[in-house]
Structure formats: C-alpha cells, structure tokens
Amino acid sequence: MYTSPLREPLIRGNKNYKQVTDDILSPMAGKPSKYWYLGIILAGIAALFGGWATFRTVFYGIGEWGLNKTIGWGWGITNFVWWVGIGHAGTFISAILLLFRQKWRTSINRSAEAMTLIAVMCAGFFPLIHMGRLLLGFYIFPYPNTRALWVNFNSPLLWDVFAISTYFAVSLVFWYVGLIPDIGTVRDRAKTKIRKAIYGFLSFGWTGSAKHWSRHETISLILAGLAAPLVLSVHTIVSFDFATSVIPGWHTTIFPPYFVSGAIFSGFAMVLTLMIVTRKALNLEEYITINHIESMNKIIILTGSIVGIAYLTEFFIAWYSGVEFETYAFFNRAFGPYAWAYWIMMTCNVITPQLFWFRKLRRNVMFTFVISIFVNIGMWFERFVIVVTSLHRDFLPSSWTMYKPTLVEVGLYVGTLGLFFTLFLLFIRVFPVIAVAEVKGVLKSSGENQKLTGHE
C-alpha cells in the first residue's frame, strides 16, 4: 500500500502485533497504581457531594438552587448543554472520521467514545434533576394510559428526550460493537476463570474468523452511517430549546450550526484533556502521538473559529434587525452585569485557540493541555451566558433579576464531574483504552517501522 512519506507515522516505536497488544492491555493487568486509587477516591468524593446535592434538590425542591421567578434555568441547563457538547467528540471521531477514512482516529476513538457515553449520562442527569417533580418525570414519555394523556410533540424539550436517548443508544451500540474484537483478545489472555467467564460472555463468542471480521466491518460501517447524522442532530435539537423560544438572545436561527460546532469544539477539548493525561499515565505516548494531538488541535481551531464567527454574527444581526429587545440583550451580554462571563467566554473560545495557528504551539503538549482546559471553561461559560444573561433581562424590566448559584448547584456540577471521572477510571481498568484491533489495522501501513522501511 502506498503511504505518503510526508505523513508522519501514527504509531511510534518499532512495534509488532504482540507489542501492541501488550502495551495497550497492560493497564488492565495487575493491581492499579496508587494514582488510580487516589483518582477514584477523589472522583468518588465528588460524586458523593453530588449525591448530597441531589437529595436536597429532590427532597426540598428546586428552591435549593439559586433560580427565581425570572430565571428558570441556571447552572442545571448550562451543565446539561455543556455535557452534551462534550459528548459529541467521541461519535464524531468514530463515525464521521471513519467515514472520511481518517486513520489517525484509531488511537483515540475508543476512549473518546467512552467519554461520549459517560458525558451523555452526565448530561442526561440534568434535565431530570431540574424537574420540579422528578418522581413524575415519566410523564414525558408518550406511553398509552387510561387518562388518554399525550405528550406535546411541539415542545423542543420532548425532542430533546428523543434526540438524547437515541444518541445514547446508538453511541453505546457503536462503542460496544467496536469493543467486541478487543474483548475477545482480553478473554484469550485472561488468566483467571472468572475473568475468562466475564470477558467470554461480553465477547459474544468472538473467534476472530474471517466471517466475524467481515460482519464486524459491515455493522461498523452501517452504525457509522447511522451515527454520523446523529452527531449533527443532537446538538441541533438541543439548540432548538433556545432557538424556538421568544426570549431575545435565544430566538436565533443561527443556533443549530453554532451549537454543533461548539459541541465538537468542546468535545475535542475534553478528549485532549483526558488523552494527554491518559497517554502519560498509561505509557501510551507511542500510540497517541504528538501527531494525533496536532490533528485534534486543527479541528479545535476550525470549530473555534466557526464559533467565533457565530458570536460576531449574533451581534451583527442584533443590530441589523433593529429589534430593541434583541439589541439590548446583546448589549447587556457584553456590557451588562454578567459581562465578566461573556468576556471569559470570548477569551477562552475565540482568542486563545487562535494561538494554534503556530505549529510550535499546536505540537506543544503542555500548551495544548492548558488551552484544552481553557476551551472547556470557555464553552461552559458560553452556555451560562446564553442561558442566564438572556433570561435575566428580557422584555419587562420590572422582572429583571440576578442569579447566583447555590452550593447545591455547585454540588450537582461537581457531582457529575465526579461521576464522569469515576466511570472513566473504571473504564480504563476494564476495557482497552485504545482499539487494539483497529490500531493493528493501521500498524502495517502507518506504523513507524513501515514508514522507515516502506520504500524498500
């Protein structure tokens, strides 16, 4: 197979198949390191904090939050949109990049997909907990009932329910299908009976026969085809929550593309944050190379610029429309009492990612890590700005208020972060963090040894 000599190898070190398997599966063997324990304890404590906050919210009511008569959504929905956004990278990487035949995706798709699933779980938690009557939350499903009550298909919140659950289901299946060959490998290497039995069950009897491989490839492609439009639809629908309303600052047709690019932007930032730590901690630097990081940085600069353009377009339209409420809403964003949040958003999302135009910076691991954190912060503030600053000063000045989160709201956010890291830490213990089979698939064509000797 021809490979461009200009392209850098995707896997460093002269690896053979056994080495690949050994390297990637090593974190699953033996006892976890003390850092792993430390991590899971910290994450567990954060999750417990969230548990306390959940109890207070459900038992005492939404009054435990800082919301009021004017601002009905605060940190809860901010976090929801943020987590859903983060949940976009995984499926984007595995589905869309698969369809575009981007080979570099193989090293990161597994953990990115796992991250997606966990992030969507965290996201889904918020629409549930933000309900005033959580215990009656099942009303939202269109189930047949004797009272002949039906849901309101006009409501974007209902579309959300379907969009998120579909996305979660497809992502889960896609991720699991991809895992099956690797689980087979883990099963084959298992030394204890229990381990063998569990992985044996989970591998669905994978034998690695050509027929299995053929079916696996086919279903992967079909699922990729299914998942790809979902990547675009989920955040589009989330943006409809705002776009279909009448509130100035929400009522904007630009929202769907703006939200999708923002989601991919934040998703890649989160993947970077996690991968940079994981590759170091699990000694996977030869699989997740600086080249991978650079590729992701390029996507960040693209999506970040789209988001930046969207911000400016909103301002232009606010002025151009001549609607006084709209004009005021955007003026208020940039110069009102929540201007600090707006400028954090602008700095983190629009200004700092532009530094990736410099090759040196985009190939600097530490710098990338810092910027990825910035993007995570910036994207959180983007949602905060959209949700809170639009609501706090809408049409009638008599109802204008301010909003300040309470400890319970902070607890819920920290709790989901705790849940996220707990599940991620468990994931790296029980499943291969890199798709072994897929990496092997590109080893021959894009491995370092291949690159060095390719022209013989």
Place this chain on the structure above:
Amino acid sequence: MKEQYYKSLDDLIYDARQAAEEVDSGDRKSILQMKKESRSEATSRRDFLKLFGFTIASAAIATSCQQPVQKAIPFLIQPEKIIPGEASYFASTYFDGNDYCSVLVKVRDGRPIKIEGNALSPVTRGGTNARTQASVLGLYDNKRHKNPKFKGKKISWEDGDQQILEALAEIKAKEGKLVLLTGTIISPSTNAVIQEFLAAHPGAEHIQYDVISASGMLQANEQSYGKAFIPSYDFSKADLIVSFDADFLGSWLSPIEYTKQYSERRKLVDGQRSMSRHLHFEGGMSLTGSNADERIQIRLSQEKLVIANLYNELKKLAGEQPVNLPASPVDITKVAGELIAKKGKSLVVSGSNDLETQLLVNAINELLGNYGNTIRTDVHLKLRQAMDADMAGLVDRMEAGQVDGLILYDVNPVYDYPQGERFKTALQQVPLSIALPILGEETSEHVQYICPDHHYLEAWNDAEVKSGSYSLAQPTIRPIFKTRAAQESLLKWAGNPVDFHTYIQNYWEKNIYPQAQDGQAFIDFWNSKLHDGIFESGRKEDGLSAYNGERVPTILAQVKGLKGNDALELNLYTNVSVGTGKQANNPWLQELPDPVTKICWDNYAAVSPKLAKELELEDEQLVMINDFGPIPVVVQPGQEHRTISVALGYGRVNLGTPEGTVGKNAFPLVASENGSLRYTLKQVNLQKVEGDYQLAKTQSHHSMEGRNLVRETTLEDYLANPASGNEMREELKSHLKSLYAQRKFDGFHWGMAIDLNSCTGCNACVVACSAENNVPVVGKEQVIMAREMHWIRIDRYYKGDPDNPELVRQPVMCQHCDNAPCENVCPVAATTHSNEGVNQMAYNRCIGTRYCNNNCPYKVRRFNFFDYTGADAMPGNTIDPAEMTTDLRRLVLNPDVTVRAKGVIEKCSFCIQRIQEKKLAAKNESRQLQDGEVVPACAQSCPADAIVFGDLNNKESRISKFFDDERNYHLLEELHTLPSVGYLTKVKNKTV
C-alpha cells in the same frame, strides 16, 4: 345465660340488631360469639400460619403505605340553604379603628374565606383595600387571645366576670375613677352600650384614642363651625384637587371612598371626555402623590407657610387685601390661579394634624366656595373622633395615681402611643386594668384581665360611618375561641347581661328604624338591612354655626419664614399594607410590596437621591435617626431633598413571623405639639452605622428602558387624538401577519382590560387574588431570592429626573395569549389553551421544567420552589415562614382552587372557578350569561374599577368596548402573542 359484657358499642349494637332481626339466620354469628368460639378452640398450625402471614403482610402494608385517614362526615340533617360546594354571602362591616369598608363575606361550608366589596354601600360602593381583603386571615390567627386570662393565667368567663364585678363595685364604693379607653367608636349600638356602662358606674369616663390622629382637623372645624367634626369630601365633584400631604388614596381618613370618587373623574371611557386635575404637595413619595398630575415637593415643616401663601395669593386674586408674608419656598401663584378659576369645583385638603394649618385650609375652601359643593358639612365622617389632649391627660392622671380602673377596648397604646413606655409604667399604677383585645398585644401583656373580643367576622356590630350611613356586621362563623363580644362584656359589667345581638336589634328598633319611615314592619326592615348590610337614612347633621375665620389673620401674622435650610426632617406615614400595625400578624399584608418602593416585610428610611449622595448612603445601609434604629436606607426618587420618611405600623413584638418582629416601631418618634400629635419631626439627626440589612424587593429595576410598556399621553393630546401615545399600535397591527389561521373561539372568549388611568396601584387586587386563589406566602428570605408567588403584580417605573421623577404603574397578570409562547414549549402539555381563550394550567400534569416560565415574555408564571403549602407528598420538607400551613390558617383556603404542590408552575387563571360558577348558574336557569356577571377577584376588589372583564365575542360587552377604544393596546403586541389582556393608555391632566 351468663351476663354478656361488651367492649364497644359496635359489639352491643350488632348483638342487639341480630337479636331483633335475624332470629332465624342461625348461621350468622355476632362478633362476640365468634370471638368466644375462636378463643375456645385451640389454634391450629394452619390458622397460626394464616394469622402470621396476615399479620406480617398487614404490618408491612400499614408501615410502608402510610396514608393519613381523613373522614368526611355528611350532614345528618342538612341545614337550610347550606349546600356543600356552594358559597353563601353575608353582608358585614369592616372597621378596625382606622379603615372602614362595607363588605360581603363569602362563606364556604361554614368558613368565611373571602371578603368582597359591598356594591350597595353608598360610601365604599363595592371597593375594598388591601387590609380589608386581608382581614379574613386575621380570623384564623393563632396569636389571637383564645381565653379570658387573669394575670397571664387562664380563667373562666364566670370567674373573671365575678372578680371584675367585685373590683368594679369596689371602685364604685370608694367613688374611684374608672376610665374606658377605646378607639374611635363609629358603632351607634356600642356607643349606647358605653353610655349604659358609664351610667352604671357614676364618675366613669369614656376616652377615645386614635392611632393616626385627626384632632387638628376636628379642632379646626370646631373653631370654624362650632363643632368638632370631619366633613364629607367628594372628590368626584372636584375639577381640581389640591392636596397637601393628604394621602387620600392610600391612608387618609377614608381611602376606599375617596379612591372610588377620585377614579370616577379619572376615566375617559363611556363617552367621558374630561377628567379632574390633581396637584399634590408632599415630602415623601406617597401613593397619592405618585398618582398626581403634578407633584410638588415641599418640606412638611413649611406646609403651613405654603398654605398661608396660597391663601394670601387667593385673597389677592379674589380682590381682597393680601398681607405681607414670608415667601413660599415653592411657587404657588400658578396653583392659586388655577384654583380661583375653579371656584366651587375645587377641593383643597391637608393631611396635617396641626390646628392652624387646618384652619387655613378651611379658610381657603371657604374662599373658593367649596363648602356645599365638594365639601359637605351637614354630613360628617365619623372615622376619627379622638382628641389627642384627652389621651395625654389620661396618661398624666394614670401616673398621678388618679385612675382606679382602666378598661382598654380595641386599643394598644403600649405599642402605638408615642409615649408607649410611659403608658406601660403608668398602667402599673392602675389598680384595675382590663383589656378587651382580639390579637395578642403589647398592651394586654401588662393588664390584669384579658377579656378577648370576637373577631369582626364572628360578631354582631353596626356602624355609622357618615351621618345617616349605617351598616351592619353579622357573625359568619361561630366563635373559634372562647371569646366574647366586647359589648357583651361591658353590658355584663354594667349589670345588663344581654347578648349583643338582641341589644343591637333593640337599639335599631328604637333609634334607627324610626328614620326609615317606609311603613315596613321592624322585622322586615331589620332583615332587609341585614341582607343589604347597609341602611341609608338620609339623616343630616345640624347645629353648625356660620363660618368663623377670626383666627386666620393671627395665624397669617405668625407664620414664620424659612430658618436655616440644612436641618433634616422626618416624616412618619402609614402605608397601604400594614397601616397602623393592627394586622401586623397578617402574612398577606407583610408580603405585599409597597406601591412605591416595591419593598415588603420591613420598614425603612426613605431618603432623597441628593441626600444619599451627600451623606454617601446606599440602599440597605443601616442608619440611626436620633436614637431610633438601626434602620436600612432606601434611596427614593422624588423624595424631598432633606426629608426622610419612615413607615409606622412595624416592629410589633412577635407578630408577622412566628418569632421576632417585622421592621422597627417608629411610633415612639411621633411628637406632640400644642397638644396634638405631629407626624413630622422638624429636626432629626441621621447617623450612619456599620453594616447593612437586606430588604425584600419585588422589583429591582426601575426604568422602563425606553420601551413602550406603559403608554402615556396628556389630556390635551388625547382630546386632539384619542390614540395619542398609542400611535404605534396601528403600525404594529399591520405587521401582525401569520401563516397560520388565527384561532376562533365559538362560545366565550374571555378578556380583560385595565384602565391605567384609573388604577392607583393600591394593591387591593394583589391581596384579593392571593385570598381567592390560595397563593402561598413565601416569606422574606424567598422574596429576597425573587420568588414571590403573587399572580398579579403592579409594575412600577420611574421616568425622568431622579430628583423629581414621574411614576407610572401597570398591573400585570397572565395575559392569556391566544398564541401563547408558554403553551407550545411544555413537553407534557400541562399548560394549554381552553376553547374559551383561557390559558390554563393542569397542576397535576406539571412536572416543573419551568420552560414555560422562561418563555413567558411577561414573566407572570410562578414556580413552587419549595413545599410552601404542605401539599407535597414527602413529609417534613415544608418551608412555611409565616405559619400559613397550620390547621387554623388553612381554614382560609378556597376549596374551589387546588393547593399547589412543590415543583409545579402556577399563574393567573382569570379566576376560572368564578367563570365556571356563573356559567353553571346561568345554565341551571336556562339563560345566557350576562355581561358583567363574571367578576374575577382582582376586578371585584378594585376600588377604582380599573379592571374590566368579560366576553370578547359579545360585541356589546363592556370589554369589547374597551378593546375597541383607541387607547387600548396590548403589552408586547409585536411578539404576536395575541394577549387577551388590554391596557388603556394613561392620560395625565397636565400642560407640558
């Protein structure tokens, strides 16, 4: 046979029945027999297992599914006219020593639950105010006195009476001094009772004491006309009203009556094309001042100077010789010119309690020929009768030990007398002290005998609010506690133990019935007047002498000019919610935002923006005023530069919240001058102290931001173009196009219109709505969090220079949009549009996403952030800062309206329960529903008739006429929400 013992009546009855009826049915056994048999037989293993299983299962069920058992017991014999689920209305009278209102009491299943205005009354004409609306909650107040007490210990009425009678006999024997201290008595029967009591105790004396005194006015009229009285004012006859700090729409004398009269001349509907003009001079920003066409700031210490100058100027214009006077701080030549042009059609009033000021006002009205036109001296207003000197003299005599017995009826001087502390110590000098209170009071703690009076809803009473205008009060519920009508107590101690019902009836038969002269038998007369609640006899006062203005020149000669400009003045006032503090334990009133500052749950010191800048004061900064405080500052636009205003009626001990007090008691600041009380202090010190204090505000942004929310015009422009101020509406309407067909409503299409020109912002509707719709009270902390639940609110915006702003108001409730943004976003369809155009909430279906609230451009939806009502399924999570969920308080709930649980959205329903009630009534009578039959609680309560409700499909209805008016517009119409609520532009009668 052995004697049968039974354990319960059930056993016995069952046995007896069986014996009687089922002689032959041998196979049926009584419970006792079965028990006996089961005891005699040995329990088998199977039975054991069965019982064991059953016990475990039932124990598990009983412990896991704990549901409170509630018993509904039907009437065995249905009382006449009591139909479960149907309300009865009883006419009654509200008078708390300060406010008067003729009311209808709505009684459901034996419980009074709502106060409505009595439209038959010629005085209040169906209007109410916030305090009247809220008074029903005072009935269900846990802090009321529940038994008679002697020195803090419960005592029976018999023992108490006996002891008191002995003590009274002792005083009588030694010819001691007995004093009966009451508020102003407007009840003729009570007055007769008092006379009887005084006759039975020779040497006893009756002293009246008004918390908010009008003794200056009474004295002035005594000097001018030979009798101490308050005349009857008619604001509806005045083309020009000039008021000097008389808050006649909020707190001055008879605000409901005056609001009715005033608003009558502020309407530009039904063909009326003229309106009155209102000029207002004041220091603080009052409800009345904020409604004036022109408001002129003066320091109240200079009120007399300004009025003297006005009088002088008027004299000059009338061709008389003016005298030399120090110059007025404000220009009054224009006012004088306007007044002289409206001779006989103007009205000048002053809220001052100063004799000389009131004499000058009398002179002005006399000069303008207003007597006989806008002021009637042959009809007297009886609401204030107390002379301040009497009370001052009483305290002196008490201190000197000259009072041997003191009976306090419906007064609380330890709290509201300026020298309350002095009164308290003096009270210890009185050998016999008896209080006849309703609510736990500061004073009653220091008396020996507490003989609690009924709440007015439990009692018989009558009133003569104006000469010849009688009204009756009747019990609407049996006394909840062991209370007794104060009149009965007095009669008992006077040796005439008759019940007050009989007494009042006899009194009416002897004294009032003869005035009727329509040939009816007394019993028919009585029944019809009791039904109507009022009786108009047409009696006129006589014995007045001709106007005597001899003191006026002396007053003019003595009027002093301005001396020094930098002294700070303090102005004490009563607001529309708490008033004099009598209903301080009423959470509805405590949570009612002030119509000017929008602050509730506290009083505060209002200062002008200029003064705040000079002294570096900010909102919520704590200050001391002389030694009063610390009290938080509120920077009040429109406040006179060096005037500070503080509301009275706050700081009642342990009232308002379960523990502690609300605000600070400012009564001790009230001064005394020339024997009468002064509510203005000419020189005070303001001292900043460390710290600040959070105030609960329901509105924190005060500018309309240039938006067309409240549309305004002037009378001149309106006459030229009725759509002036509302010109943008035509253009907006041309833009309102939709791809979708507009929804049609076949039967009714309910709509509401609000005349911004008549609405004064008095807040009666807010309390009425809370009472009607079980709107929860959330408490100060939650209001600070901006979570108040009011379904109707009155937005208030300032306009122009902060030092002298104009103020506009706008009542906002659910607009019931026909294209409602809230409806399409609810995922579970909990809020939908009815086929009568009402935007409705299905509380049961709501899961609390608050999406509807976010998407409501009017922000009228309210969310139950906590379990404020006790309706939540989870026990132990109720947040009830004002004890509104106690069993006693809950008696006030309207059974027609669901009590909302935690986590659901609620909002104005157009009083759907009232619509349904009237529709059903019309259907049962097989007739069409008439226009004006359905009246929502807010419209019913409105003393200004600013709210009109009806069917938009009926082109003849009043609402349709309002909607067709050129002044009508919809709030945020450009959003194409198609609201069913319209607003009529505000028209000010002023020249720009």
